[in-house]
Amino acid sequence: MTILPNFLKKRAFLTPDRMALEMNNKCLTFAQLYKQSVIFARKLASTGIKKGDTVSIFMSNSIELVTIIFALKNLGAITVLHNLRLTTKELSFQLEDAGSQLLLIDHCSENSLRQQVNIPILSNLELANLKEMELCELLEEVNLNDTDTIMYTSGTTGFPKGVKQTYGNHFWSATGSALNMGLHQEDCWLLAVPIFHISGLSILMRSVIYGMKILIHKRFDAATVHQDLMTKEVTIISVVTAMLNGLLAELGSGTYPPSFRCMLVGGGTVPKSILSECKSKNIPVYQTYGMTETCSQIVTLSPDSALLKLGSAGKPLYPNQLKIMKEKQEASSYEIGEIVVKGPNVTPGYFNRTDATLAAIQDGWLYTGDLGYLDEEGFLYVVDRRSDLIISGGENIYPAEIEAAILSHPFIEEAGVTGMMDEKWGQVPIGFFVIKQGKTVEKEQLIEHLHEQLAKYKVPKQFYSVSSLPKNASNKLLRRKLLDFLPKEGDDEHTES
Amino acid sequence: MTILPNFLKKRAFLTPDRMALEMNNKCLTFAQLYKQSVIFARKLASTGIKKGDTVSIFMSNSIELVTIIFALKNLGAITVLHNLRLTTKELSFQLEDAGSQLLLIDHCSENSLRQQVNIPILSNLELANLKEMELCELLEEVNLNDTDTIMYTSGTTGFPKGVKQTYGNHFWSATGSALNMGLHQEDCWLLAVPIFHISGLSILMRSVIYGMKILIHKRFDAATVHQDLMTKEVTIISVVTAMLNGLLAELGSGTYPPSFRCMLVGGGTVPKSILSECKSKNIPVYQTYGMTETCSQIVTLSPDSALLKLGSAGKPLYPNQLKIMKEKQEASSYEIGEIVVKGPNVTPGYFNRTDATLAAIQDGWLYTGDLGYLDEEGFLYVVDRRSDLIISGGENIYPAEIEAAILSHPFIEEAGVTGMMDEKWGQVPIGFFVIKQGKTVEKEQLIEHLHEQLAKYKVPKQFYSVSSLPKNASNKLLRRKLLDFLPKEGDDEHTES
Numbered sequence: 001m002t003i004l005p006n007f008l009k010k011r012a013f014l015t016p017d018r019m020a021l022e023m024n025n026k027c028l029t030f031a032q033l034y035k036q037s038v039i040f041a042r043k044l045a046s047t048g049i050k051k052g053d054t055v056s057i058f059m060s061n062s063i064e065l066v067t068i069i070f071a072l073k074n075l076g077a078i079t080v081l082h083n084l085r086l087t088t089k090e091l092s093f094q095l096e097d098a099g100s101q102l103l104l105i106d107h108c109s110e111n112s113l114r115q116q117v118n119i120p121i122l123s124n125l126e127l128a129n130l131k132e133m134e135l136c137e138l139l140e141e142v143n144l145n146d147t148d149t150i151m152y153t154s155g156t157t158g159f160p161k162g163v164k165q166t167y168g169n170h171f172w173s174a175t176g177s178a179l180n181m182g183l184h185q186e187d188c189w190l191l192a193v194p195i196f197h198i199s200g201l202s203i204l205m206r207s208v209i210y211g212m213k214i215l216i217h218k219r220f221d222a223a224t225v226h227q228d229l230m231t232k233e234v235t236i237i238s239v240v241t242a243m244l245n246g247l248l249a250e251l252g253s254g255t256y257p258p259s260f261r262c263m264l265v266g267g268g269t270v271p272k273s274i275l276s277e278c279k280s281k282n283i284p285v286y287q288t289y290g291m292t293e294t295c296s297q298i299v300t301l302s303p304d305s306a307l308l309k310l311g312s313a314g315k316p317l318y319p320n321q322l323k324i325m326k327e328k329q330e331a332s333s334y335e336i337g338e339i340v341v342k343g344p345n346v347t348p349g350y351f352n353r354t355d356a357t358l359a360a361i362q363d364g365w366l367y368t369g370d371l372g373y374l375d376e377e378g379f380l381y382v383v384d385r386r387s388d389l390i391i392s393g394g395e396n397i398y399p400a401e402i403e404a405a406i407l408s409h410p411f412i413e414e415a416g417v418t419g420m421m422d423e424k425w426g427q428v429p430i431g432f433f434v435i436k437q438g439k440t441v442e443k444e445q446l447i448e449h450l451h452e453q454l455a456k457y458k459v460p461k462q463f464y465s466v467s468s469l470p471k472n473a474s475n476k477l478l479r480r481k482l483l484d485f486l487p488k489e490g491d492d493e494h495t496e497s
Numbered sequence: 498m499t500i501l502p503n504f505l506k507k508r509a510f511l512t513p514d515r516m517a518l519e520m521n522n523k524c525l526t527f528a529q530l531y532k533q534s535v536i537f538a539r540k541l542a543s544t545g546i547k548k549g550d551t552v553s554i555f556m557s558n559s560i561e562l563v564t565i566i567f568a569l570k571n572l573g574a575i576t577v578l579h580n581l582r583l584t585t586k587e588l589s590f591q592l593e594d595a596g597s598q599l600l601l602i603d604h605c606s607e608n609s610l611r612q613q614v615n616i617p618i619l620s621n622l623e624l625a626n627l628k629e630m631e632l633c634e635l636l637e638e639v640n641l642n643d644t645d646t647i648m649y650t651s652g653t654t655g656f657p658k659g660v661k662q663t664y665g666n667h668f669w670s671a672t673g674s675a676l677n678m679g680l681h682q683e684d685c686w687l688l689a690v691p692i693f694h695i696s697g698l699s700i701l702m703r704s705v706i707y708g709m710k711i712l713i714h715k716r717f718d719a720a721t722v723h724q725d726l727m728t729k730e731v732t733i734i735s736v737v738t739a740m741l742n743g744l745l746a747e748l749g750s751g752t753y754p755p756s757f758r759c760m761l762v763g764g765g766t767v768p769k770s771i772l773s774e775c776k777s778k779n780i781p782v783y784q785t786y787g788m789t790e791t792c793s794q795i796v797t798l799s800p801d802s803a804l805l806k807l808g809s810a811g812k813p814l815y816p817n818q819l820k821i822m823k824e825k826q827e828a829s830s831y832e833i834g835e836i837v838v839k840g841p842n843v844t845p846g847y848f849n850r851t852d853a854t855l856a857a858i859q860d861g862w863l864y865t866g867d868l869g870y871l872d873e874e875g876f877l878y879v880v881d882r883r884s885d886l887i888i889s890g891g892e893n894i895y896p897a898e899i900e901a902a903i904l905s906h907p908f909i910e911e912a913g914v915t916g917m918m919d920e921k922w923g924q925v926p927i928g929f930f931v932i933k934q935g936k937t938v939e940k941e942q943l944i945e946h947l948h949e950q951l952a953k954y955k956v957p958k959q960f961y962s963v964s965s966l967p968k969n970a971s972n973k974l975l976r977r978k979l980l981d982f983l984p985k986e987g988d989d990e991h992t993e994s
Contacts, residue, residue: 002499002665002841003861005818013875014812141818168499175672179707183680209815210676315511318706321502321638344499364500378510 002144002168007208008034008070009140015211022232023063023216030211033070040071042132047122049102051076051139054150056100056119058082058091058109061195061218064124066204068104069195073148076139080150080162081196085395085455088116090160094152095119098162098351144168150351151198151292153396160401162351163292165198170205172344173295176317177202180300181236181262181286183210190237192217192225193394199238199266202296222246235259240267240394241274241426244285248277255281262286266297267394268382268426272310279307289313289382293366295345298322299380312379313372319343323365324374331373336383339370388479390419390427395457397429399479402460405453406431409446411439416469417460418482431460432482434468441465499641499665504705505531505567506637512708519729520560520713527708530567537568539629544619546599548573548636551647553597553616555579555588555606558692558715561621563701565601566692570645573636577647577659578693582970585613587657591649592616595659595848641665647848648695648789659848660789662695669841670699670792671706673814677797678733678759678783680707687734689714689722696735696763699793719743732756737764738771741782745774752778759783763794768901769807776804786810786879790863792842795819796877809876810869816840820862821871828870833880836869837862868895885976887916889924894955896976899926902950906943908936913966914957915976917983928957929979931965938962 004010008030011020016031028036049055055077059065072079080098082091091113095103100119107123114121122130142148148167152160189206191214193199207214215228220243228234229247237260239247244265263278266288278285285306289299299322301314316322323330326337342365349357360367371383390397399417406415414434419427435441443463450459470481501507508517509531517527525533546552552574556562569576577595579588588610592600597616604620611618619627639645645664649657686703688711690696704711712729714722717740725731726744734757736744741762760775763785775782782803786796796819798811813819820827823834839862846854857864868880880895887894896914903912911931916924932938940960947956967978 003839004816004841010815014815178675178680182682183675185679318507318511319501342500344501 003141004144004167004171005141006074006139007142007167007171007205008037008073009138011208011211018211019213020207021063021066021214021216023061023218026063028063030208033067036067037070037074038138039132040067040127041074041138042134042136043127043130044068044071044075044077044102045136046130046133047102047120049075049077051137052078053102054078054080054098054100056080056082056095056098056103057196058084058086058103058113059106059124059196060084061191061200061216062106062124063216064128065195066216068124068127069201069204070208073142074138075136076142076146078147078150080152081201082152083196083395083455084194085457087451087453087455088113089453090455092117094160094162097152097160098150142167144171145348147348147351149201151196151201153292153398161353161356163347164349164351165292165295165347169295169345169347170202171209172319173202173297174206174209176319176343176345177206177297177300178210179318180297180302183212184235184261186233186259187235188213188215188233190215190217190225190228190232190234192220192243193238193240194219197394198290198292198296199394203238220246222250226250229256229260230254233257233259236262236264238264238266241265241270242393242424244270244274244278248274248281251281251283256283260284264288264297264300266290268391275306275310287313289380291368293347293360293368294341294343295347298341298343298345301379305379309375309379312375312381314380315378316341316343316380319345322374322380324372325367333376334373336371336373339368339372339380339382340365341368342366388418390417390429392419392422392427392429392457393425397458399429402429402431402450402454402458405450405458406433406446408453409441409449411436411441412446413437414469416477416479416482418479420462420483420486422461428461429458430462430464430482430486432464432466432469432485434466500638501641501664501668502638503571503636504639504664504668504702505534505570506635508705508708515708516710517704518560518563518711518713520558520715523560525560527705530564533564534567534571535635536629537564537624538571538635539631539633540624540627541565541568541572541574541599542630542633543627544599544617546572546574548634549575550599551575551577551595551597553577553579553592553595553600554693555581555583555600555610556603556621556693557581558688558697558713559603559621560713561625562692563713565621565624566698566701567705570639571635572633573639573643575644575647577649578698579649580693580970581691582972585610587970589614591657591659594649594657595647639664641668642845644845644848646698648693648698650789658850658853660844661846661848662789662792662844666792666842666844667699667702668706669816670794671703673816673840673842674699674703674794674797675707676815677794677799680709681732681758683730683756684732685710685712685730687712687714687722687725687729687731689717689740690735690737691716695787695789695793700735717743719747723747726753726757727751730754730756733759733761735761735763738762738767741767741771741775745771745778748778748780753780757781761785761794761797763787767808768905770905772803772807784810786877788865790844790857790865791838791840792844795838795840795842798876802876806872806876809872809878811877812875813838813840813877816842819871819877821869822864830873831870833868833870836865836867836877836879838865839863885915887914887924887926889916889919889926889954890922894924894926896926899928899947899951899955899957902947903928903930903943905950906938906946908933908938909943910934911966913974913976913979915979917959917980919958925958926955927959927961927979927983929961929963929966929982931963 012030012034020030020033107125150162191203284303287301290297320343324337331337402417403415416432422428470478509527513528517530604622647659781800784798787794817840821834828834899914900912913929919925967975
């Protein structure tokens with residue numbers, strides 16, 4: 001059992017006047033951020049929230065969001081961060097699954113949310129207007145084994161599972177990253193990915209643990225992010241390939257200021273052509289592999305190896321171990337198998353899902369479901385994400401979840417979803433379905449049906465009505481083979497959504 | 498239970514070709530150091546040493562010592578590091594207390610040692626000549642709760658106690674230091690303190706955890722250390738005040754290269770005059786407070802506060818908590834009490850000393866026995882060792898403060914102050930001093946010098962000029978023994994003030 005002081009309180013004590021964050025030209029020091037987080041903790045306490053309670057957040061990046069996240073830590077509440085793109089139906093499932101007592105939303109959120117969610121809801125404005133409860137106990141210290149945050153991922157079963165992220169997971173993730181990239185007093189990390197994703201939240205945690213300024217953007221916009229990279233002494237940024245593409249277009253023939261030291265690229269392999277372009281522009285690209293379950297990066301490739309080890313995600317960070325398992329044996333170099341990882345940044349498991357946890361984590365090793373191999377020096381090459389995972393613009397899409405939604409249409413017999421390469425998004429989902437005998441289904445109507453249930457990015461971009469789906473002997477859908485159904489050049493049978 | 502990979506093996510895997518250490522112009526990369534440590538692990542295994550065994554080391558700083566330390570970690574043996582200044586009798590006590598199975602010594606050690614110690618002894622040369630055991634199991638990973646090293650504390654009362662230092666203690670100590678001082682790829686730490694002290698061993702551990710080069714000296718010699726600081730791109734050095742004094746003399750009117758970024762000064766308060774001199778020479782002094790039980794630094798003052806907070810040891814590092822206890826209550830600002838600390842770098846306790854452990858550590862808080870206070874911003878001021886407190890006429894007098902005042906006299910080399918029974922006042926302070934070679938000091942003039950700086954009750958009532966002060970093996974002043982210097986009845990050598 002390892003105990004540390006309250007992360008933000010300790011940071012505010014050590015470096016009260018150092019800048020914590022900047023957003024829309026508003027700045028907060030660590031002392032100011034902590035003070036605000038205490039005020040909001042007292043307001044939250046007045047609604048009855050206390051240590052051990054679960055509170056859900058459905059908000060976009062903002063100083064208010066950051067303040068609320070640390071306010072909940074001050075109370076010792078568990079924070080569930082939901083993807084803002086979820087439909088109300090998806091959100092409701094997660095709220096119920098997590099047993100959340102309160103949902104915090106942006107004050108500009110749609111009113112319909114309030115009618116469809118059956119737990120108390122507060123917008124950030126309503127929360128700000130509450131009175132502070134003076135006599136509430138604020139956490140002085142944290143047990144690293146305690147769950148801090150929960151984020152949902154879907155996985156192969158289709159039903160989203162809540163990934164528990166402990167205080168220790170966050171601390172060790174920050175430590176592993178610092179031991180790889182170093183820690184400079186003048187560091188400033190630009191945060192333009194969603195805080196409801198681990199890629200965003202982990203930057204926030206590093207800020208507090210390192211005492212490092214972060215520059216927050218509401219969302220990624222290539223032009224404004226580029227402008228900040230050029231003028232605001234940013235030293236590090238986290239992006240996915242699509243963002244990097246946008247930034248390269250903005251940069252043109254220019255170069256970044258010399259203080260810019262790290263372009264951390266996650267969410268899938270970076271194409272060679274882009275790496276070469278970065279090299280020619282002296283952009284320090286760190287390719288990385290990680291997931292919600294590993295609390296951000298677990299394998300990272302430093303720039304000096306970026307072109308030598310083209311396509312590699314690097315070596316596991318200092319606190320981490322990695323092996324490739326093939327038929328229950330550790331694979332040799334270059335042999336493809338399942339990527340299995342271990343370390344103190346790896347989740348203790350899924351919330352209220354003992355079976356899923358036991359299936360995924362054995363002896364402390366997390367079976368990622370992703371496929372890859374190691375070269376003779378131990379560099380990891382990720383071959384494919386969880387057999388079926390589709391990564392589209394940095395968002396994870398799980399085919400089984402989409403298939404379940406398609407199947408909920410009363411006239412559809414079978415459904416299959418897979419990913420297709422896309423220049424802009426990396427991958428996009430495409431759907432295949434078999435109509436029940438004697439029925440007809442209009443694709444437009446199916447798309448509408450899906451939009452009611454799924455976040456927009458999950459809705460397949462193309463649909464194909466087929467007579468049967470490819471299956472193996474055990475009658476299991478072979479999603480890879482779905483691509484063989486695609487019309488050949490000259491065909492014109494499909495509908496794009 | 499937190500598991501990390503074998504520290505050195507992992508480092509050698511991540512950055513095999515990075516320089517690990519240099520000594521006497523011999524350099525080793527991390528890959529080479531790890532390879533050597535494996536060879537020596539196999540040689541040690543051939544003597545029967547295995548996981549969980551205890552092995553003692555009585556050696557001066559050398560590459561062989563470093564190799565052996567990591568060889569023992571490869572086997573999972575517990576390493577006891579003994580102070581080289583111990584008498585054979587003191588060493589024998591510690592060997593027996595720790596239950597050591599083997600004693601490793603420098604091949605140049607005195608032969609008499611072999612006759613007086615009754616466990617197997619091997620010199621580094623003898624060890625090097627052993628055959629390697631091929632089939633021995635090397636540790637792939639470590640449990641952070643496991644004891645890694647044991648060091649004996651000099652302890653002002655009773656028998657020396659073995660302080661257990663776990664893998665976690667070492668890791669967290671390195672983490673806390675990095676979060677305070679930053680982590681630069683070009684860092685190089687000069688190690689001229691004994692590795693058998695935590696000040697030296699902790700540099701070794703940081704080297705492996707950070708992937709940082711260290712430059713090892715057999716012992717501190719101001720001239721050669723100065724030369725390396727000026728020419729070898731050293732960025733950090735650990736010293737005590739006496740070493741700093743020596744370095745300042747060498748530096749003269751010069752300045753260190755701009756890459757030199759940290760002069761970490763431990764082992765007691767740094768006199769104001771020295772701090773000012775450092776300031777005028779742009780020397781980045783980090784004052785620090787720590788002990789064997791905290792696995793090195795636990796409180797550190799950064800250079801930007803060094804003169805603003807003159808005499809302070811700083812704030813507790815990120816993973817640490819600190820409070821001042823007075824009569825079982827937490828003291829207010831400026832109230833002197835016992836310094837009590839907590840954090841994952843704090844020892845789990847003393848080896849085989851349940852009572853001493855229970856007395857020192859309560860609820861995870863270590864009662865240091867040192868006296869200090871916090872200012873209103875939470876900066877720690879270490880006042881003195883509790884056992885040395887002099888109470889005179891109801892006033893508390895702290896010897897260290899008086900000694901610093903005596904030392905500020907330009908012709909005085911060393912000073913010691915203790916309390917003597919007094920009919921009128923209960924106790925009065927008396928002072929002892931060593932005059933610099935070739936100088937003379939009139940006692941009246943010294944007294945006048947002190948009256949300028951100290952309240953009257955603090956000025957020692959008697960002074961004794963002596964040729965040396967009583968110290969223990971760790972070169973720590975034994976104030977109690979000062980009383981033995983007092984003239985016997987009939988002598989008439991002292992001056993009363």
